[in-house]
Amino acid sequence: MLTKSSLEQINPPARLLMGPGPINADPRVLRAMSSQLVGQYDPAMTEYMNQTMALYRQVFRTNNEWTMLVDGTSRSGIEAVLVSIIRPGDKVLVPIFGRFGHLLCEIARRCRAEVHTLEIPWGEVFDPQQIEDAIKTVHPRILLTVQGDTSTTMLQPLEQLGEICQRHQVLFYCDATASIAGNPLKTDLWHLDAVSAGLQKCLGGPSGSAPVTLSDAFVQQVRARRHIEQGIKSAQHQDGEDEMIYSNYFDLGMIMDYWGPERLNHHTEATSMLFAARECARIIAQEGIDVCVARHQLHGAALDKGLSAMGLELFGDLSHKMSNVTGVIIPEGINGEQVRQLLLNDFGIEIGTSFGPLHGKIWRIGVMGYNARKDTVLTTLAALEAVLRHLGYVANEGAALQAAWDHYGQ
Known part of the structure; x- marks a missing residue:
């Protein structure tokens, strides 16, 4: 039922947001969001997309070609990475030291992974040797980690984990939503295969866009899976169903085709959020x-x-x-x-x-x-x-x- 207040303009109270996120967006980001829209294939728009990719390579400390945005909150970036790489029956290992490790487990189980966990009391982090010992026991295809878990305020050391994963032929994913730009994160140096983030914490923007970066090795394995149309056809014959990516919107292969030079239609880009994400990264690149x-x-x-x-x-x-x-x-x-x-x-x-x-x-x-x-x-x-x-x-x-x-x- 409509009330009189429902017809009034939005006028939220002034707040200083000093919790674990979201935070007050930088005024420059808010101004960027208010910019007029352009068509998604307008040369100006495609150039902004290219600039956004280049800017986030600086933020992620990477040379990865596939550094782009997933439209949605930070969880959309997590889900896009996991649903695009996990095949039914894959073994994944999740070190849990707070709430968001449990989230990775829940999404992985929805992808029908065989989920193995390590757990420690909230307020502690894992020694790399504990994780390597578990990798030797479980033999996972993917290690799923959280760098900074706001539920416990702890920061999991990652520096040694990439080399461990490479030695054991394990893909290495990290949710850096709460840590990126506020704590050191070196995607290439630490051999991370996939990282996802969100704007609403140290990046200084609103929730609603999820920057991701993907290594060549990760992209190769995503590309190796059949396109969803082929998967559906195979599934109808009970053949090759395990290769099917069960999401259209979060299929990173299709999102890469959209962000790549082909600009293949996948969705209508969330233009105002792209402007916000670009400005977040521009401000950080300018600051260093x-x-x-x-x-x-x-x-x-x-x-x-x-x-x-x-x-x-x-x-x-x-x-x-x-x-x-x-x-x-x-x-x-x-x-x-x-x-x-x-x-x-x-x-x-x-x-x-x-x-x-x-x-x-x-x-x-x-x-x-x-x-x-x-x-x-x-x-x-x-x-x-x-x-x-x-x-x-x-x-x-x-x-x-x-x-x-x-x-x-x-």
Whole structure:
């Protein structure tokens, strides 16, 4: 039923989004999104697509030809990679250290993979030897990893895993949605075969476009599978059904044909989101990817210093935490949801709750993208201290801000 407010223009409240994502989009990205549309085969549009591919090669630190966008949220990129490479019965290995490892398992099972897992307590990461030992036991075709899992704020080391996978002839996929541009990620140097991401965290944009990059070895195996039309024909005769890719929209072979020089029609490109994704990558390329990562490290560390000075305990193995998201253990006697609501309603600041085994135990505070700035860090620390003191938590007044300032001064 339509109400009077349904007919009013959208006018969302002003919020400072300091949770695990999404974050406030960079104003330059919002301006790019408001650009007028052009036809999907207009030379201007195809040139923007080429520029977007080149820009994301810088972000992913790769020379991969097939570096492009999947239209949809970051999960669409994950699903496109998995549905395009996994064949029914394939063995896949998933090291799970948070919620998003479970997501990879769920999608892989929908692809009818034989899923094998490693699990450790939330707040820890895997030693590469643990993963290699499992590879030797399972003999998977594909290793599915998450680099940074915002549910635990942990960052899984990847540097040695690519070489391990190459030695054992295993394809290596990584979901870098929450980590890319805020933590080091070197696709080619670390021998990653496929990486997918999303705009709504360190890339500084809105959710709705999923950059992906694919190695030649990965592309070769995707291309080797029959086109879906051939698969359907084979499936009707119960012959070759295992070669069939069960999604049209997420078939990376068809998406590559669309982004490639042939520009074969597959879908109508989400033009405004392409403009947004291009601007996210342009801003990072202009800043420099290493400088962007260092910026996140600087402001993330300042936040951590301030939280610790406030007397709060940070969650997990701090030697392996993400630079852009911090888990904070909720102090005994403090209602975590009450704190979040006071921050939102009285200060316009959003921080994250948690779920699974950490539900009600930690807050998650993010410093990402356009919000990775000194003023946002200091504002968040001041507001959190004020709310906690209001609720009876004993904190040294001003200690959090001073600790952050001291860190910046260094």
